[in-house]
Amino acid sequence: MKRLAHALALGFAMLFGADMAAAVEVRAAVLRVDYPALAPISRFEARPDDLGFAGAALATEDNATTGSFLGHGFETATRAVPPEEAGAALEDLIAAGHAHIAIHARADDLLRLADAAGERALIYNVGARDTRLRDADCRANVLHVTPSAAMLADAVAQFAVWKRWPDWLLVHGSNPADLALADDYRRAAAKFGAEIVEERLFEDTGGARRTDTGHVLVQRQLPVFMQGAGDHDVVVAADASDVFAPYLPFHLWTPRPVLGSGGLRPASFHPAHEAWGATQFQRRFEAQAGRYVREADYDTWLALRVLGEAVTRTGTAGIAEVRDYVLSDAFELAAFKGVPVTVRAWNGQLRQPVLLHDGRITVSVSPQEGFLHQVSPLDTLGIDAPESACTAFAEE
């Protein structure tokens, strides 16, 4: 009955509200590359099968509801593939007419896929947070909806500086992603006047993590690893591999707050977040997906909402038209974070506040009060235009 009513409303909308309506069919896709991975430290963070896709489903429904008043139709294809099949899946999607593709993949695969797509598709990065993708490795056909590691590190750094916790003990993992993240925290410390008084390397030696006696060993070994450090206000953890940071908060030698990959963590979104109407987003998502939202869901939802908003305002789904509009000053979008999100025209990164949460509640949101910028306070997070090595957007 409700469905019928909706169909009727759609019909009437096309009859009466058709001033700016012209039929547009928007074909988007989400391509998720799944990598072999160990179980996460916390089973709360086990990867759901519909990771990202659930966010896409909500966004497609949101876009279609709005589109029903304008004569715009939205459909979103989803593909989950191993890395070796990603290229073929991308070709299939493009061949089937999907011109807007959100990709959840690691940095090197994202670049490979974006380069293969060329001008045939606009790519929305919803998974890779590597700062280099927004910097020297940027691509003209890629919009970065997920925040960069630099933005996340800056969000943490601003909070620490606002708290007057300037002296950091940086602990980082040994994998390449951990080392890159450590660089982001070093840069963030320098940017906001914090000092890394000491660094420690936590070697990832592999092996069992969630054994029955795991906590017994952790409780004995971690404090020993952390002992003997000089004076510091906080411990900042750079553990992109999710190996040790979640254990840090109660297993330090010197009791200090932990920020970064453990303790107070930066995120694009969190299921406990309620401010700025987010409760409504959470409820709608949970009713549809039957679970709490994950960052990948929110990032994918937001990517498709960026597309939907561009189609709503421009009345077209053309790759160039959508890209031009999204990069223009006219574009802004509400994203349950209190301020409109916009896009940096010089590297395609979506400007957005970053939530800081402890796993249960939103503790704070960066940018913090008092961090000012001539363009937008949001540009205090991440690589800024003057220091950017991205040239792909400047050639236009």
Next chain:
Amino acid sequence: MKTLATATALILPLLAGPALAGKAFVSNERGNTVTVIDTDSWEVLAEFAAGNRPRGITLSPDGTRLYVCASDDNLVRVFDTETYEELPSLPSGPDPELFVLHPSGNPLFIANEDDNLVTVTDVETRTVLEEIPVGVEPEGMAISPDAAIVINTSETTNMAHFIDTETYEIVHNVLVDQRPRYAEYTGDGSKLYVSSEIGGTVSVIEIGEDGTGEIARKIGFEVAGVLPEWLQPVGVKVTQDGSRVFVALGPANRVAVIDGATDEVLDYLLVGQRVWQMAFTPDERYLITTNGNSNDVSVIDVAAEEVVRSIPVGQQPWGVAVTD
């Protein structure tokens, strides 16, 4: 003597009708209560339980019944405005947030935030007359003075939907800026103001003969020393003669005063924190604002355009309705 005064106070309203003792009813979203304020003495008279997450709040035309959107109870709770006793609830559809009552007192048009619907409820038979599909996250509700058109704003679709009150069909849509929160007609129905919280603007829609219209201009806001991002328009109220428009600016803790003839901002009045919704006293001498983060209401002297007092209420005040 004091006993006598109290007794008189009790009897007088019964004899003289509601004209003497004006009351402001404030819904407290987090406190799950309604606070009652005497609008002559500005004393808090009572605070009573109002269901879970009370937000939208309005009165029957005769002032005897108070309607409250109990968002987390998925219904509209009804209270007697003299005794504060709860009367039978109204079906509202899920998560009612804001509503508008037909000027005749029936029916009630309710925005269902989670379900992309406007529910039309008969307040006498307590039945749902219609469910009207609208855009994503419906919120703001207004009805034209001639009662021909109901407006709903959808926060994620970013439209003002014009709904025919005879057929319950959407006859027109206007795209506005991000996150439209509230819609308010002028008394003569010639203009419709729609606030966009995240867009930071109020769209002024000029209404034509057929009851629909397009955006004539947008009102922006600027306060020295306040980040533009904090200037988030939410509640809007227009004086009956259309000469002044008041816009609550949320986290900017200010109410903008706008010339209704030119739609130019004249002044900003500092009120409590996160100012949300507003209501005039029926004589339009005062405008009461709910301040969600400071748990109080501010009282604005409308003629003087000055804030004259603030009154502590319950936890996270959201909406306000005033009897005469």
